[in-house]
Amino acid sequence: MKDFLLTRRQFGITAAGIFVTFTLAPELVLSADQPLPGALSGTPMLDAWVLVGSDGKITIFTGKVELGQGLLTALCQIAAEELDVPMSQIKVVSGDTRLTPDEGYTTGSQSIEYSGTALRFACAEARALLLEKASAALGVPANRLKTAEGKILSVDGRKLTYAEIAKTDLLHHRATAKIAPKPASQHAIVGKPAGRIDIPAKLTGLPSYVQDMRMPDMVFGRAVRPPGPRDRLEGVDIATVRSMPGILSVVRDGSFLGVVASREEQAIAAREALQQSAKWRTAGDLPDAANIYTWLKKQASVDEIISEKKSPNAKQVVKRLEAAYTKSYVAHAAIGPSCAIAVMKDRKLRVWTHSQGVYPLRRNLATVMKMNPEDVIVSHVEGSGCYGHNGADDAAFDAVLLAREVPGRPVKVQWMRDDEFAWSPFGSAMVMQVSAGLAADNSIADWQYELWSNAHSGARPGRPGGINLLAAWHLDKPFAPSSPRPVPVPPGAEDRNALPIYDFPNQKIVRHLVKETPLRTSALRALGAYANVFAIESFMDELAVAAGVDPIAFRLSYVKDPRARAVIETAAAKASWKPGFKSDGTKGRGFGFAKYKNIACYFACVADVEIDRKAGGVRVTRVVGAADAGQIINPKGLEMQLEGGMIQSVSWTLKEAVTFDRARVTSRDWADYPILTFAEVPEIEVHLIDRPEERPLGSGEASLGPTAAAVVNAVSSALGRRIRHLPISKEIIKQAS
Amino acid sequence: MISLTVNGKKRMVDVKPDTPLLYVLRNDLELNGPKFGCGLGQCWACTVIMDGMPILSCITPVSAAEGHNILTLEGLGSIEKPHPIQKAFIEEQAAQCGFCINGMIMKSKALLDKTPDPTDHEIIAALDPVLCRCGTHKNIVSAVRRAAKEMKK
Ligand code: FES
Ligand code: FES
Numbered sequence: 001m002k003d004f005l006l007t008r009r010q011f012g013i014t015a016a017g018i019f020v021t022f023t024l025a026p027e028l029v030l031s032a033d034q035p036l037p038g039a040l041s042g043t044p045m046l047d048a049w050v051l052v053g054s055d056g057k058i059t060i061f062t063g064k065v066e067l068g069q070g071l072l073t074a075l076c077q078i079a080a081e082e083l084d085v086p087m088s089q090i091k092v093v094s095g096d097t098r099l100t101p102d103e104g105y106t107t108g109s110q111s112i113e114y115s116g117t118a119l120r121f122a123c124a125e126a127r128a129l130l131l132e133k134a135s136a137a138l139g140v141p142a143n144r145l146k147t148a149e150g151k152i153l154s155v156d157g158r159k160l161t162y163a164e165i166a167k168t169d170l171l172h173h174r175a176t177a178k179i180a181p182k183p184a185s186q187h188a189i190v191g192k193p194a195g196r197i198d199i200p201a202k203l204t205g206l207p208s209y210v211q212d213m214r215m216p217d218m219v220f221g222r223a224v225r226p227p228g229p230r231d232r233l234e235g236v237d238i239a240t241v242r243s244m245p246g247i248l249s250v251v252r253d254g255s256f257l258g259v260v261a262s263r264e265e266q267a268i269a270a271r272e273a274l275q276q277s278a279k280w281r282t283a284g285d286l287p288d289a290a291n292i293y294t295w296l297k298k299q300a301s302v303d304e305i306i307s308e309k310k311s312p313n314a315k316q317v318v319k320r321l322e323a324a325y326t327k328s329y330v331a332h333a334a335i336g337p338s339c340a341i342a343v344m345k346d347r348k349l350r351v352w353t354h355s356q357g358v359y360p361l362r363r364n365l366a367t368v369m370k371m372n373p374e375d376v377i378v379s380h381v382e383g384s385g386c387y388g389h390n391g392a393d394d395a396a397f398d399a400v401l402l403a404r405e406v407p408g409r410p411v412k413v414q415w416m417r418d419d420e421f422a423w424s425p426f427g428s429a430m431v432m433q434v435s436a437g438l439a440a441d442n443s444i445a446d447w448q449y450e451l452w453s454n455a456h457s458g459a460r461p462g463r464p465g466g467i468n469l470l471a472a473w474h475l476d477k478p479f480a481p482s483s484p485r486p487v488p489v490p491p492g493a494e495d496r497n498a499l500p501i502y503d504f505p506n507q508k509i510v511r512h513l514v515k516e517t518p519l520r521t522s523a524l525r526a527l528g529a530y531a532n533v534f535a536i537e538s539f540m541d542e543l544a545v546a547a548g549v550d551p552i553a554f555r556l557s558y559v560k561d562p563r564a565r566a567v568i569e570t571a572a573a574k575a576s577w578k579p580g581f582k583s584d585g586t587k588g589r590g591f592g593f594a595k596y597k598n599i600a601c602y603f604a605c606v607a608d609v610e611i612d613r614k615a616g617g618v619r620v621t622r623v624v625g626a627a628d629a630g631q632i633i634n635p636k637g638l639e640m641q642l643e644g645g646m647i648q649s650v651s652w653t654l655k656e657a658v659t660f661d662r663a664r665v666t667s668r669d670w671a672d673y674p675i676l677t678f679a680e681v682p683e684i685e686v687h688l689i690d691r692p693e694e695r696p697l698g699s700g701e702a703s704l705g706p707t708a709a710a711v712v713n714a715v716s717s718a719l720g721r722r723i724r725h726l727p728i729s730k731e732i733i734k735q736a737s
Numbered sequence: 738m739i740s741l742t743v744n745g746k747k748r749m750v751d752v753k754p755d756t757p758l759l760y761v762l763r764n765d766l767e768l769n770g771p772k773f774g775c776g777l778g779q780c781w782a783c784t785v786i787m788d789g790m791p792i793l794s795c796i797t798p799v800s801a802a803e804g805h806n807i808l809t810l811e812g813l814g815s816i817e818k819p820h821p822i823q824k825a826f827i828e829e830q831a832a833q834c835g836f837c838i839n840g841m842i843m844k845s846k847a848l849l850d851k852t853p854d855p856t857d858h859e860i861i862a863a864l865d866p867v868l869c870r871c872g873t874h875k876n877i878v879s880a881v882r883r884a885a886k887e888m889k890k
Contacts, residue, residue, distance in 0.1 A: 067834075068833045068834025068835070068836075068871060069833055069834075069871075070833070195827070195830060196830060196832070198835070199826075199827055199830060199832050199835065200816050200819070200827050201816060202832055202835035202838065203810075203819070203823050203826050203827055203832060203835065203838055203842065204810065204811070204813075204814060204815055204816045204819055204823055205768065205769045205770035205809065205810040205811040205839070206769065206816060207769050208769070208835065209769075209836070211772065211773065212769040214764075214767060263752075263756075263760070263764065264760045264763075264764055265752075265753070265756045265757065265760050268776075333870055334834075334836070334870055335772075335774050335780060335782055335834075335836045335837045335868055335869065335870050336772060336773065336774055336782065336836045337773070337774075337775075382834070383834075383836075384834055384836035384870075385833060385834030385836060385870050385871045386834070387870075414773060416776065417774070417775040417776060417777055417779075636830055640830065640833060640873070640876065641833075643872060643875060644833055644871045644872035644873060645872065646872065647872030647874060647875075648870070648871075648872050651872075669775065669777055669779060670775060670777070670779040670780055670868065671779065675868060675870065677865045677866070677868065678861045678864045678865045678867075678874055678877075678878070679861055679862070679865045681872075681874040681875070684875050
């Protein structure tokens with residue numbers, strides 16, 4: 001806990017900054033009104049991003065956090081590359097309100113684009129400053145010096161270490177972004193596979209997660225949630241539970257109920273006892289699960305035409321096709337339920353959390369606790385895999401509410417499995433309705449697309465207009481959540497990837513953001529893109545069949561972008577796609593493609609499946625993907641992200657649906673909510689197209705939509721009937737057979 | 738007092754006999770390998786090996802472990818000297834978030850002790866109940882294959 005008081009200064013350096021001017025090639029100079037690149041624009045001081053310690057160790061700072069996909073390793077590679085130091089000499093500090101820049105949330109696979117770009121420029125400039133300083137010290141012009149392995153080498157054989165030069169406050173000055181980072185052709189670390197910096201510790205049982213943190217005097221907390229989202233606590237026998245062994249506090253504030261105990265199993269036992277004795281007023285206000293899609297379409301919504309195109313040259317429509325697609329609510333279902341630690345002392349609060357945004361969480365916590373944000377320190381520590389806005393922030397607030405009861409003692413709150421399944425926000429159910437007109441030559445002359453969905457974004461802590469922390473809604477003086485707001489496309493949220501990537505003469509795309517949120521929804525990997533790509537790519541197949549054209553050739557006739565074409569063609573070639581595939585009634589083949597958010601990673605997928613009509617089984621036997629994510633930072637990492645997304649997508653597509661009755665969520669453990677297991681995982685191949693001169697593009701979410709589409713198209717081809725609902729349940733297969 | 742043998746060392750713990758072994762390992766013995774995933778015996782995140790058999794520590798009362806040899810992830814190897822299975826997982830980069838990997842490695846250890854040369858089918862069957870949400874399955878299977886090869890040498 002000495003860490004409690006550690007300040008930013010202790011990481012670093014003292015003394016005055018120096019100012020150096022450089023002569024630059026004209027094209028590298030930023031004009032005065034040009035914003036600094038990436039996240040530098042918001043946090044322009046160099047030493048906010050990188051420090052060179054007097055021991056020569058480099059510390060880099062990022063406001064982004066590790067979500068389990070290797071982001072910090074990629075950032076470390078970038079810094080090592082620009083600074084010419086080995087990765088092992090770099091310490092990465094991430095997501096900490098005392099220490100790192102405020103970069104909002106780590107979401108949408110943009111971290112390399114923002115934080116990575118900032119670090120790239122900051123480290124390039126830091127290296128130039130080191131060189132300049134060395135040049136003065138050695139009396140050798142900077143262009144006669146080079147850097148390697150954390151040292152500066154002069155042509156005359158003299159050497160200086162970074163540590164020797166960095167004694168002053170060298171990096172305490174505003175970034176200019178006038179030092180060009182290395183061109184891709186000079187990269188020795190970026191673009192090469194690098195071992196993840198966090199993996200050895202995780203695999204040998206060293207403390208790596210917030211769940212693994214232990215502190216002196218630490219105690220254990222549990223929250224006792226209502227059965228249904230809007231149920232109210234009417235009565236509970238607190239006295240009996242207080243007398244149970246080890247109980248330090250039982251907290252009731254309105255409908256928030258929680259317990260603090262000396263030992264974890266005591267807290268769990270008390271939670272069970274409280275659950276037994278609590279009397280709740282059931283709201284019973286969930287919609288009928290059987291009619292959820294009709295319900296969605298009937299609700300008041302924020303509607304917007306997000307794209308409308310009318311071409312005077314559009315051909316006459318001679319045939320019209322229509323289809324409606326639906327997708328269930330999906331859960332994050334991380335292997336480790338949410339966890340947090342909080343300690344409160346003398347009106348100061350310290351929180352350890354696996355939140356995606358430590359600064360926004362701090363803002364919400366400060367408001368609810370009526371504290372100054374400066375008195376609240378929020379630090380990110382990894383949790384189990386994070387696929388979007390899960391229960392991390394809520395667990396953090398639970399810990400804070402409980403920590404208030406035992407001042408000075410850190411309280412660790414570990415959500416139980418059913419807390420996680422019932423209370424983490426869900427990926428929304430969606431309805432997508434498409435209609436297209438074919439011209440006499442079988443080309444698409446007109447495309448109409450409408451979608452209905454609950455919010456996929458906007459429900460995170462720190463968003464304006466409300467407090468987005470679960471327990472805050474249950475307090476005696478409750479706070480209201482902020483109301484969902486649309487996110488303009490691109491990137492969009494509910495309507496992410498609702499804009500077809502294909503070039504149609506006439507089109508109209510309408511988004512209905514349904515405001516009524518009976519089941520809490522928020523950002524889950526790929527947001528609306530998963531369902532929109534599923535719908536668009538399914539319908540493209542339906543149109544291709546109607547037009548009598550091979551589905552890939554059909555798509556290619558609407559794609560001009562050479563990068564998109566290359567990705568589609570690579571996937572097709574690697575999977576040995578042959579036009580005219582005929583199913584034998586059990587085997588199926590399908591294709592799917594998208595450019596994530598219409599602005600990020602290109603991904604195409606071919607899926608092979610086998611169906612068992614009698615049992616209703618679907619087995620995805622093989623998926624072959626191709627991706628263009630611009631410049632590749634870490635090929636191995638990129639491949640894993642894409643593969644992980646493909647497997648998760650197959651799991652969502654074949655198996656996953658949150659279940660609920662009129663009162664409560666009923667999928668509360670792994671038996672109610674099965675996910676894909678080893679025996680069901682397909683053979684996977686991913687082919688990467690490197691574009692070293694292009695910007696790196698976010699890719700963590702790119703593979704989900706296209707994979708789902710490929711699987712659905714494959715199953716439909718095997719069945720000889722169209723599947724228009726996700727997940728593809730056994731019943732759907734049996735009914736269609 | 739309950740006496741346990743964990744990773745070859747005798748440990749005394751003062752807990753109720755029905756306390757799940759998982760909490761004793763994590764909170765009293767300060768081990769990090771076994772993870773809490775569900776507490777229901779459904780995910781295998783909490784796997785430890787008792788007398789050569791992989792068990793679910795979240796639903797095993799500590800009293801049932803008395804007199805038996807418990808092996809956890811920490812007992813396999815360390816970051817400086819990883820066990821060949823840990824080494825193979827590191828070499829294959831077989832982890833995304835890594836939360837499931839304790840179960841993967843411990844199940845693999847139990848498998849390879851009995852079946853040093855497993856077929857892919859045997860690897861998949863052994864690991865099938867261990868849940869992974871990040872989709873790391875492919876690299877995990879490669880890691881077990883690599884470990885088997887290394888351990889035969
Ligand atoms: S935590 Fe023991 S099986 Fe899930
Ligand atoms: S690596 Fe995250 S759950 Fe398996």
